[in-house]
Amino acid sequence: xxxxxxxxxxxxxxxxxxxxxxxxxxxxxxxxxxxxxxxxxxxxxxxxxxxxxxxxxxxxxxxxxxxxxxxxxxxxxxxxxxxxxxxxxxxxxxxxxxxxxxxxxxxxxxxxxxxxxxxxxxxxxxxxxxxxxxxxxxxxxxxxxxxxxxxxxxxxxxxxxxxxxxxxxxxxxxxxxxxxxxxxxxxxxxxxxxxxxxxxxxxxxxxxxxxxxxxxxxxxxxxxxxxxxxxxxxxxxxxxxxxxxxxxxxxxxxxxxxxxxxxxxxxxxxxxxxxxxxxxxxxxxxxxxxxxxxxxxxxxxxxxxxxxxxxxxxxxxxxxxxxxxxxxxxxxxxxxxxxxxxxxxxxxxxxxxxxxxxxxxxxxxxxxxxxxxxxxxxxxxxxxxxxxxxxxxxxxxxxxxxxxxxxxxxxxxxxxxxxxxxxxxxxxxxxxxxxxxxxxxxxxxx
Amino acid sequence: xxxxxxxxxxxxxxxxxxxxxxxxxxxxxxxxxxxxxxxxxxxxxxxxxxxxxxxxxxxxxxxxxxxxxxxxxxxxxxxxxxxxxxxxxxxxxxxxxxxxxxxxxxxxxxxxxxxxxxxxxxxxxxxxxxxxxxxxxxxxxxxxxxxxxxxxxxxxxxxxxxxxxxxxxxxxxxxxxxxxxxxxxxxxxxxxxxxxxxxxxxxxxxxxxxxxxxxxxxxxxxxxxxxxxxxxxxxxxxxxxxxxxxxxxxxxxxxxxxxxxxxxxxxxxxxxxxxxxxxxxxxxxxxxxxxxxxxxxxxxxxxxxxxxxxxxxxxxxxxxxxxxxxxxxxxxxxxxxxxxxxxxxxxxxxxxxxxxxxxxxxxxxxxxxxxxxxxxxxxxxxxxxxxxxxxxxxxxxxxxxxxxxxxxxxxxxxxxxxxxxxxxxxxxxxxxx
Numbered sequence: 001x002x003x004x005x006x007x008x009x010x011x012x013x014x015x016x017x018x019x020x021x022x023x024x025x026x027x028x029x030x031x032x033x034x035x036x037x038x039x040x041x042x043x044x045x046x047x048x049x050x051x052x053x054x055x056x057x058x059x060x061x062x063x064x065x066x067x068x069x070x071x072x073x074x075x076x077x078x079x080x081x082x083x084x085x086x087x088x089x090x091x092x093x094x095x096x097x098x099x100x101x102x103x104x105x106x107x108x109x110x111x112x113x114x115x116x117x118x119x120x121x122x123x124x125x126x127x128x129x130x131x132x133x134x135x136x137x138x139x140x141x142x143x144x145x146x147x148x149x150x151x152x153x154x155x156x157x158x159x160x161x162x163x164x165x166x167x168x169x170x171x172x173x174x175x176x177x178x179x180x181x182x183x184x185x186x187x188x189x190x191x192x193x194x195x196x197x198x199x200x201x202x203x204x205x206x207x208x209x210x211x212x213x214x215x216x217x218x219x220x221x222x223x224x225x226x227x228x229x230x231x232x233x234x235x236x237x238x239x240x241x242x243x244x245x246x247x248x249x250x251x252x253x254x255x256x257x258x259x260x261x262x263x264x265x266x267x268x269x270x271x272x273x274x275x276x277x278x279x280x281x282x283x284x285x286x287x288x289x290x291x292x293x294x295x296x297x298x299x300x301x302x303x304x305x306x307x308x309x310x311x312x313x314x315x316x317x318x319x320x321x322x323x324x325x326x327x328x329x330x331x332x333x334x335x336x337x338x339x340x341x342x343x344x345x346x347x348x349x350x351x352x353x354x355x356x357x358x359x360x361x362x363x364x365x366x367x368x369x370x371x372x373x374x375x376x377x378x379x380x381x382x383x384x385x386x387x388x389x390x391x392x393x394x395x396x397x398x399x400x401x402x403x404x405x406x407x408x409x410x411x412x413x414x415x416x417x418x419x420x421x422x423x424x425x426x427x428x429x430x431x432x433x434x435x436x437x438x439x440x441x442x443x444x445x446x
Numbered sequence: 447x448x449x450x451x452x453x454x455x456x457x458x459x460x461x462x463x464x465x466x467x468x469x470x471x472x473x474x475x476x477x478x479x480x481x482x483x484x485x486x487x488x489x490x491x492x493x494x495x496x497x498x499x500x501x502x503x504x505x506x507x508x509x510x511x512x513x514x515x516x517x518x519x520x521x522x523x524x525x526x527x528x529x530x531x532x533x534x535x536x537x538x539x540x541x542x543x544x545x546x547x548x549x550x551x552x553x554x555x556x557x558x559x560x561x562x563x564x565x566x567x568x569x570x571x572x573x574x575x576x577x578x579x580x581x582x583x584x585x586x587x588x589x590x591x592x593x594x595x596x597x598x599x600x601x602x603x604x605x606x607x608x609x610x611x612x613x614x615x616x617x618x619x620x621x622x623x624x625x626x627x628x629x630x631x632x633x634x635x636x637x638x639x640x641x642x643x644x645x646x647x648x649x650x651x652x653x654x655x656x657x658x659x660x661x662x663x664x665x666x667x668x669x670x671x672x673x674x675x676x677x678x679x680x681x682x683x684x685x686x687x688x689x690x691x692x693x694x695x696x697x698x699x700x701x702x703x704x705x706x707x708x709x710x711x712x713x714x715x716x717x718x719x720x721x722x723x724x725x726x727x728x729x730x731x732x733x734x735x736x737x738x739x740x741x742x743x744x745x746x747x748x749x750x751x752x753x754x755x756x757x758x759x760x761x762x763x764x765x766x767x768x769x770x771x772x773x774x775x776x777x778x779x780x781x782x783x784x785x786x787x788x789x790x791x792x793x794x795x796x797x798x799x800x801x802x803x804x805x806x807x808x809x810x811x812x813x814x815x816x817x818x819x820x821x822x823x824x825x826x827x828x829x830x831x832x833x834x835x836x837x838x839x840x841x842x843x844x845x846x847x848x849x850x851x852x853x854x855x856x857x858x859x860x861x862x863x864x865x866x867x868x869x870x871x872x873x874x875x876x877x878x879x
Contacts, residue, residue, distance in 0.1 A: 055733030056697075056716070058709035160561040168785065176617070178787050195796070203777045203797075205784040215797040216777065225803045233851075233861040240847040240869040241803075247843035250874045252702070252743040258794040259874040265796045266803075 073187035080429020087300055087313045087359045093321030095363035096376055097383030099330050101146045105129025108401040112369045116326050135334035138342035145386040147443060148396035149413030151365050157378040162364040167205040171417035175437045181420055182312050183209035184435040185428055193309020194265045200296040201316035226270030241267060272306035286343035291336050293317040297344035305351060324375040341387050358388035358427050369401060370408045380409040384419055395443045418443055467838040469738050475879055476700050477504040478547055479750055480538040480757030481836045501732045505725060507543040511578050514570040526560045529570040530780050534770050538756035548580035551699050554788045556591045556623055558600045560781040565650040572596040584692060584722040585683040592679055595652035604647040608660035611639035618786055624682040626691045637666040641673035690714025693727055700731050702744035745793040746879045748778030751802055755871050758835040759813035769812045772805030806868050815867055818860045826863040835870045844873045
């Protein structure tokens with residue numbers, strides 16, 4: 001028996017035969033009526049057709065949906081290195097830059113943060129007058145690049161609106177990109193690998209691409225569905241999926257083969273990265289102490305071990321919206337970040353790819369300089385952290401704490417597009433001007 | 447090949463040829479979101495008269511116009527999920543037919559993100575507009591939509607003042623909601639921004655403050671007039687690019703293929719002559735020979751797949767609605783589009799199929815299929831399962847894949863039923879429309 005779904009191309013002939021078959025059974029009167037007309041003729045809309053009494057008949061043969069537009073991708077920098085990997089850690093909620101890299105030598109900071117300031121004798125010095133939050137001890141030891149004063153240009157204080165700007169790489173809110181910033185990078189560096197971008201924190205508009213293959217995973221267990229367990233009904237399920245992956249394409253051939261390919265990739269990927277593998281080291285600090293972000297970074301490491309072509313990974317940790325109880329919440333959050341980034345880079349080094357991987361934080365905005373009791377309200381500029389084979393510079397420009405706006409917020413000194421430009425051009429070798437508006441100048445990471 | 451998909455005892459005379467069943471199944475699937483076997487059988491009865499009868503029966507299904515709730519069970523009206531969960535129940539109910547098929551279509555075009563809407567009543571109000579005006583005429587629908595506080599907040603119309611107007615709403619009104627790129631310029635964007643200014647959402651209500659509006663002649667689309675929100679929307683609906691663009695979009699939604707530009711213009715100009723009434727456009731598309739063409743297929747979007755899965759398994763309605771959270775991993779939470787242009791059409795990539803596969807468990811749990819202690823009333827044989835899923839045209843491979851799952855020393859009858867249902871929902875056919 002031949003599959004009934006594997007109809008070939010939408011030729012006029014096959015349509016006519018199909019409609020004649022309909023008419024022949026007599027079940028569909030109007031189908032027969034349609035078949036008696038010259039299907040596929042180019043006469044558009046015959047005037048005799050009464051509106052509503054007959055269907056529209058296109059002049060040209062129906063075509064599959066348009067393919068993605070490759071022009072949306074950016075340009076490579078000549079001579080760019082092709083195997084570098086970028087891992088984004090999104091500190092969701094608006095991370096307080098002033099307690100990430102503490103201006104311990106600035107009396108104004110302690111004037112404005114009498115209760116929530118990080119004591120100057122506890123900061124981990126990065127220079128005479130600044131130091132990292134004490135929770136970031138691993139990164140301090142390892143070495144870290146900091147970028148101060150980063151934020152949206154002429155932004156507002158809405159999480160949603162500013163997050164959306166970051167996601168599409170639109171620092172001043174004037175560019176209606178329909179792709180995500182990292183999605184455009186993916187499209188540019190896409191070499192046709194089965195998997196180029198991965199979100200480990202659910203679907204993220206950051207990774208919205210035109211054509212590059214990206215996958216969203218919710219934590220470590222999602223792929224278990226495609227892992228061949230020894231027990232239960234797993235083998236029966238996977239045998240069915242295997243049949244779907246190898247089946248003749250059903251429906252429209254292009255769509256059917258997309259399904260074949262997708263299932264094939266999941267079957268390949270499941271055993272390589274799932275958590276039900278004996279290789280998982282549950283005592284690794286990432287899993288033992290790293291919390292949610294640690295598990296994401298452990299999975300990130302496994303994905304890179306699988307060597308399927310992943311170049312950009314997105315991970316996220318929530319809880320930075322510290323309107324209340326900032327002091328202890330921030331310390332705990334930053335410790336998670338510290339464990340996760342350090343642990344991930346350690347695994348990368350162990351796997352021999354320490355020189356190829358950079359971790360960079362993003363966050364929609366910083367927090368208010370002045371306190372609101374136990375917390376800090378929404379702000380503007382923040383401090384970004386990068387770790388990996390960089391020069392560990394202090395980049396950006398610290399906002400002047402004596403020059404706050406009417407909300408009591410710092411001036412943004414580095415539009416976040418310059419930060420993104422650095423990640424694109426200096427690390428991944430994608431010309432910043434080809435993926436960002438206004439030709440933002442990279443900061444000099446290397 | 448003649449194949450009787452329906453029970454001979456219940457519908458003795460309905461021995462319908464398989465390709466005819468494909469037509470009926472397609473009509474059932476595309477005129478609703480929650481499709482089940484009963485809907486297909488009912489349409490098949492009409493189709494025995496004529497295809498026109500079948501289409502007419504879809505067109506005349508009773509509209510469902512209940513107002514979306516704003517308060518959850520605890521009496522709280524601050525949970526955005528309240529109206530959205532209710533909507534998902536409506537969408538997954540086979541009885542809702544074209545009402546929710548069209549509301550869903552419009553939500554993908556006339557987008558709003560709940561995260562930027564200040565109150566749940568504003569969200570519910572917009573949903574009500576999409577559901578009640580979604581089959582009226584496009585002009586009324588667009589007037590109604592632009593007058594919702596939800597989109598005014600989402601696209602920064604709220605608090606926009608003529609002295610320094612926000613361009614967001616005006617731009618998207620032209621680029622996405624009506625004429626599309628190439629039919630306006632930046633001058634029109636600036637003019638529209640001024641003309642649309644004056645609205646403000648205050649205490650959960652959309653108000654017009656004349657003192658913030660621009661009350662003077664403006665040139666918009668080469669015409670000088672005292673433009674305001676109403677006349678701007680009217681002017682954009684009168685533009686020939688609008689019906690062509692919107693009709694082509696509905697064509698793709700219902701037929702699955704894309705119209706060539708000249709065909710879109712022809713359909714649009716006919717639709718304009720019908721005063722943008724939506725039902726005649728739907729009917730004309732459903733009656734097109736292309737609607738029945740074998741290659742007129744597209745991918746089911748996340749919500750389409752989810753609602754079809756709920757309807758097929760009987761996972762509706764439910765009290766706690768916990769299964770709806772799986773729409774995050776499926777990648778299509780209503781009222782949370784990735785951006786203002788909606789969700790796009792890439793639904794067959796590994797990430798999409800992975801999210802669906804992972805959520806099948808919770809759907810089957812809701813349907814009572816996970817409970818080993820209480821034997822499920824769900825069928826176990828392949829043909830009946832596929833019929834329940836509306837897959838009257840399942841391929842030999844899919845059929846064989848389900849049949850290959852048989853009881854053995856590892857698989858109980860419960861396991862067999864469970865795996866077969868999972869495979870049916872994961873099958874290539876169920877991911878297509």
